[in-house]
Amino acid sequence: MLPLLLFLNFLLSASALNDNAFPENFKFGVATAAYQIEGGWDADGKGENTWDHYTHYFPDSIADKSNGDVACDSYHKYKEDIELLKELGVSVYRFSLSWSRILPQGTANYVNQAGVDYYLNLLKLLNESGIEPLVTLYHWDIPQPLQDLGGWSNPLMVNYFADYATVAFELFGDYVKMWATFNEPQSFCLMGYINNEYSHFAPGYDLEAEGSYLCSATILKAHAKAYHIYDEQFRDKQNGKVSIVLVVNWNEPATDSADDMKAQELGLQFGMGIYANPIYVGNWPQLMIDRVANRSKLEGYSKSRLPEFTEEEIKYIKGTSDFFCLNHYTTDLVSYAYEDDMIGVNSSYTLDKGITTSYNSSWKEAQVSTWNHMVPWGLRKMINWVDQNYGHPEIFITENGWADDGSSLDDPDRIEYTEGYLSSVLDAIYEDNVNVVGYTHWSLMDNFEWSFGYTSKFGMVSVDFKSENRTRTPKSSYYWYKCIIEARSLADDCAVPSESSGRSLATNVFAVIISVILAIYYL
Template sequence: MLLTVALANLLVICSSELSDYPIPKDFMLGVATAAYQIEGAWNEDGKGESVWDWYSHTFPERIDNAATGDVACDSYHKWEEDVALLKELGVDHYRFSLSWSRILPEGTINYVNEAGIEYYRKLLQGLADNNITPLVTLFHWDTPRPLHELGGWTNPLIADYFAEYARLCFERFGDLVQNWITINEPQTTCVQGYTEGIKAPGYSDEAEGVYLCAYTHVLAHAKAYHIYDEEFRAMQKGRITIVVDSMWCEPASDSSEDKEAAETEMEFIIGLYANPIYNGNWPQVVIDRVGNRSLLEGYPRSRLPEFTKDEIDYINGTFDFFALNSYSTNYIYHQIDVTESIGNGSYLLDSGIGAKVNSTWKSIEGIGWVNDVPWGFRKLLNWVHNHYNKPDIIITENGWADLTGDLQDQDRIDYVAGHISAILDAINEDGVRVFGYTVWSFMDNFEWTNGYNEKLGLYQVDFDSPDRTRTAKDSAKWYQKIIKDRCLVDKCQDASL
């Protein structure tokens, strides 16, 4: 359903807590989705099986209400309607992902599914026709099943298969894409998919899974970057990076131990994936802690793979900007010392920290991964700015989760407004270079093991309807107005002053 409410009648937030800095005219405001979460058509037109197809069909008990992405929002068939909604919303950019299995059913370039290529070219052309900039993610968690069966992201050979897939995408879509994301949130894949076993592929290797997975992801990203840089950049004039995700880690007290614990946790969450790319090599605290603990656990070597000098040089600098996803803040405190033999290896213990949240922070009971702490978000932006040599930053995911999907979603408006406000303060008062913000999500969708229980969309989707009817929530109407007015409050400062 298109937006039909007059702008004058839309909800606005008027709060002394929101920034009155204007949103710069060239600041990108957009929305995001991912292929498996919205497309459906899981086995149509030659698409191969992904690890999430396999996982949801094989282990229905691990997903709320045994949900799958088989149909999801049916965006494979409804892409034209989706582009029309994006156009009326007024977004500057649309971040979405390509399904590796829809393009390469076996995961390898020996067989290219031309129907998949055609689908994405139609979508990209539709965005171009409506002056919407695509921000295209090559991989958003849906590994082709044949590659999963080779060990998935714990097998370094996957980096080569990914590089070949990336080259094909640059060749076939590069005339319509100038903003590329190689990989979305390797931290989530590596921790939840290969260490905790709570997301596909469901592996529980607490000792080495996360580190093997991180190594392969970082190497895969670097290979794709170099292919673009050396073979396509001169002609296509685009840019490319990886998306990393992190909460803000606030020390639970002023003690030196808690401050050190919070900094250590930042390195284990974000630094493990960003540091090799932006600074070179793993973070030193991660090298030291995992190495020391590995020796005490009886390992002959560190559980963290060691980069060669050539690999460090090859990976370092493989970015054009910094793409960041964030939803939350935690208080971090010191918990574990490493002083003696400690038994089996565990990534979950390597950082030596404990985490908690403040009960006064706004959140939804039963949804533990989102809380509304804009000041923590601003601190995270400053940390990235200072830690990675002042890169240009775009927020590629940030949003509010609820369990109802109601059209009246004031909490989502408050959350998004507060976080954009934090960005404006970080830009104008801290000198952080942020050039865009992306709401997760464009529409309610399949939220992985939470199925369709958790709603994060600006648009409600009726999953009981064969048509998967979209309806604008109040947050969509509010966001439309913000994009048009470039101001969070009734009157912003004069941008010319």
């Protein structure tokens, strides 16, 4: 039954769009991150961060041996970027601060005024342009002096981050009403701190048995401390909100077997619950606690490799989010990996999780970033899972996007992807009554995509990285998104004619039939 439903889901996502208008208060935006666009890596007193260090000393870890030294040069071209935002018509711009640009040594004993001025000028111009900033404090670029102390595997980072957050709230809080402490700890705690297929990622530590868990525990405590600082010292006068940005692929059981249903829960709890459960429910997910403890015992450890929170820490972390920031790109088919196949191999987060992933061959695959498949219905399921498990929070989609090789300004696949995923957002709002309040597309422009360098392009604006001027040129998707924002619906007159976007009356009628079948099944 399940393979048939996957096929029906695919047909539905390819043929039917939700034609409801986006709610009046729904916010459209785009997103970027400091290291990926700013450049100016050592300009005006900025300190070295871990990605500066990693790309300079280990260039072979990057697909094209590139770095973010110049990137999109937004440090010098932020005014041009804001003009693109204004023309696009977005109401929100999500970007991150470079910790090393503000505190070059990582600590609060010295503040770099040139870095502060850069962000103040950016924020003031956004304010004058009527664009609301959603500011991330940390998007993977820790100051290198703190990385030399162990980075996020060092519990002292809780206090260093709290000091940095306090400086940011004091300096920029009058202009910022939406804060995110961390972007995707699931990504950097895994890819940076354990040695697996994602090991080409700063800082490149090989701490497979415990690294990701030590990192996760530190991040949760640091996030909570920053939240409480804002709550106690700044909220009354600044009236802002604080959250953390979490990411997970939707985990769809590969079959309807009990084992693969178990794999779905394992995938979602180890992927999302590891952070969301402590913040929205309290403590690690019990499934994780039990599973890691059992595996650690069988592996000969004297105690669980998953750090244990005290009751005081559980209470301190719980409730430290004012809204839910969700990054989502794609869906995995998941299967259960049996216990007997995993004990005695290695000790790792990946084996603790205990699942294998695959994808359906009918799902369109992105260029270069081939992990990214076009599965719009997965976002609706992910939104509903978050809503049902974490107390019906206000949800903001803070990243969602499609990669290609950037060879053409005509990008119909990006339009098709974004249209489908926005339709799923509308489904969640109107059909499921979930409180989704905004969407920021990744990304405004092509940029440095971490281990992919400049080979993978997610932008709605092309950047000529061979040009000293880093010339920006809007793509077809930019003008399509502008039209959607103006129309506040997935309007037919916004469609860019292409083979992939044509829809006939017959396919729409067929979509209605599929919708009925799926509705009966999910009920």
